Amino acid sequence: MERSGQVMEAELRRLMQEHGAYLKRLCFLYLKDEDTAEDAVSETFLKVYRALPDFRGESSEKTWISRIAINTCRDFRRAAWYKLVDLNTALERIPSEKDEPTVHDDTVMKAVMALPRKYKEPVLLRYYQNLSLKEVGEALNLSVSTTSTRLTRARDLLKTKLKGWYFNEE
């Protein structure tokens, strides 16, 4: 059965306000292109709207939306046009809100963005969306042990890349 259109639209508006910016950044880190990230977030929220009647709260709202966003990013990456068209937005071109005249050190972000997909996904959900290990597993449809293994491997890769710069144990 359906929920009222007004209720659903109000709910969608709330979800966009609450999660929009986070998802945009998540999708950007995943897809490496700001415009594509914007498209992916729009697509995510359209899917969210269509799936709202079926959302039963079996996972947290954040986990649920993150899962849809990650799946959307995967679809975008799989698309032929994504592989063929150079979409990368150079990180240097992205100003921060206050755009202070400081030099940004993007070492960590670049290292995460360069991770292979199977490691990048759990890292983004765990360390950017701050989901628990269990929630990351739910979002990626992985067991907790597989999730844990991938995160460990991701940290190993990052440790190598960021040697002497940054590392933060879980």
Added chain:
Amino acid sequence: MKNEPFDTIVNRRLSGMTFEGEQQVFEALRAQDTPRMPATRRRFRLAIALAILLTLLLGTALALSLRYTAGYSARKAADTALMQTYSFEQETIGLFWVREKQQGDSTLFTYTPHMTPKKSGEYQVLLKKDGKAEATWSLDGADPKQYESGSLEDPIWGPKQMNTYLKLKNAYYGKAAQFDWENVSQWTLAQRAEVFGLLRQMQLAYGETSSYKDIVPDQDDIQPEAARQLAKEYLMTTYGLSEDYFEAFTPSLVFQESLEDHIRRYHIQFRNAAARDDYYLPGVEIFSVTLQSPSGTFEKTSWYLADTAKRSLPAGDLTAYRQAVTEYMDSGAFELLCAADKGRLAQRMVKAGLVDLLKDTSYIIPGPGMLDEKEAVRLAQDALRERYGLTPDMLTLFDHSASLLKQENQVVWQVVYVGRQVLRWGGSEKPPIGEYTVVMQAKTGEPTKVSWSLDGVETGRFTKETWGQAKAYDASVLPYFKALMDAVEPILRKYGPGDWYDMAVPDQAAYDKLYRDSGFSKERYPHDLPGPDDLTEEAARALAFSALREELQLSEEVIKELNPVYAYFLRYATYAQASPDMPVWSFRLHHREGIYIVDLSAQNGELIIVKYEPAAAGNG
């Protein structure tokens, strides 16, 4: 900077990156009020079709000829120019959302696809005063080799790809509509694998992928009956329930393989009778379990109860029930307990090593020398009346929860009043009535804190006619709010929570008028009753059907299949050419998974919008 959390780094560095596409998302959804046809309505398809036929007969007499608003004629000319220039098919136009902008004497129409805007680009049509139209594509300058084959694998999607995409996706919806989804939970695994396999192939053809497929178990897998039994036993263990508890539940089973890690999983549900039709109805109870095969590892489990108060925990030691207690706490069931039961349960949780689930709160069991709960609640009400002017009648809009707590070495009563959720409330899930908290000494009842979550929000002075503009509903506004809730309740009660699309025109009008009369915006509550100078619903409906026949060339066969048909009378609509001077009759006519939309002037019948939103535009 080193050793900063990753989210801090990202949020600071990308602080300027926000999501700007809210409007685009709503534009894509606009006019797509797309409830799938509820099961109950399907059963009455024939009766409704007959009713439509009767309307058609009546309509033939009324609809002498169609008239067009200037806006409709302009849009039609722009659509035609686009179709002719780029060989779009009529139906494909429904994949675009269209913006309109005046440029001197000309009108510029911009067509943005609902899907894949990046690879499809945008189209524009400049319609000049003399009626000449010029269509352009943002990717006109791209190398034609990138799209001329028409393959969906091409890096750019031109008109050919969009026409193909629509056909393939419509074929998918057409095929999907042939199956008996009402009983999908009862399908065998073989049926599921066959249907979903077929549909997945069809989805792949237009580029939609999924991360799993439905399969049937092979000889090494746990077999379905064993999986059901294992799941039931696991649920009994997880929630401390007896086998008898499951007697009134019906199991359903899905078996899928992940296309990424190739793990095979059973998703098993046990639903009670109330859960057959609707998740949101009172009494619904659903257990869900995910079981890997052949390993027999359980991944996820949950127990959904629509009535939180009915959730229970096993008696005795809770050490083995972390999952059950976690769900209990997350569901809000704990807050519904009396203070003594909270204290007792908290004690059991501490004993079982589950103190982390209490989130740093120390609950105490009320004892001698302390105020009892009833007295604490009474004193809290006194404090709220004194500080905020809240009367007992106003407090009926809130749920309250009392707890005896240990805070900073003092034992205190905490009474919290939380605003109830209001059905169909616009803007957010809850009206801005906030949450009140009273903390008082457990022995004396002396308040140490009386607060409102909306303290600091400007409340202003409002009357019965203007209070809808208030940002926070304080005691001066709550009586008006309660009166409105009491007034709309009989209207909403006529319809189920998901059936407001069915609201008859007089009820839509009565409902919105109540809100308008309270100071809510007429744009948000635009429905009204047609006046003596307006077309009747029957006449408008007949014109709408004529428009579908003549403008979109719908066959009688399709006309007969339009079901359900939703009618709305909007006196204060803010879109298209509607205005208080031009109230609108708006019809949404569902056909399979797509929707035909007809908006027309309620005063002279001129057409404002006649279009088809295919399922592929996001209606599915």
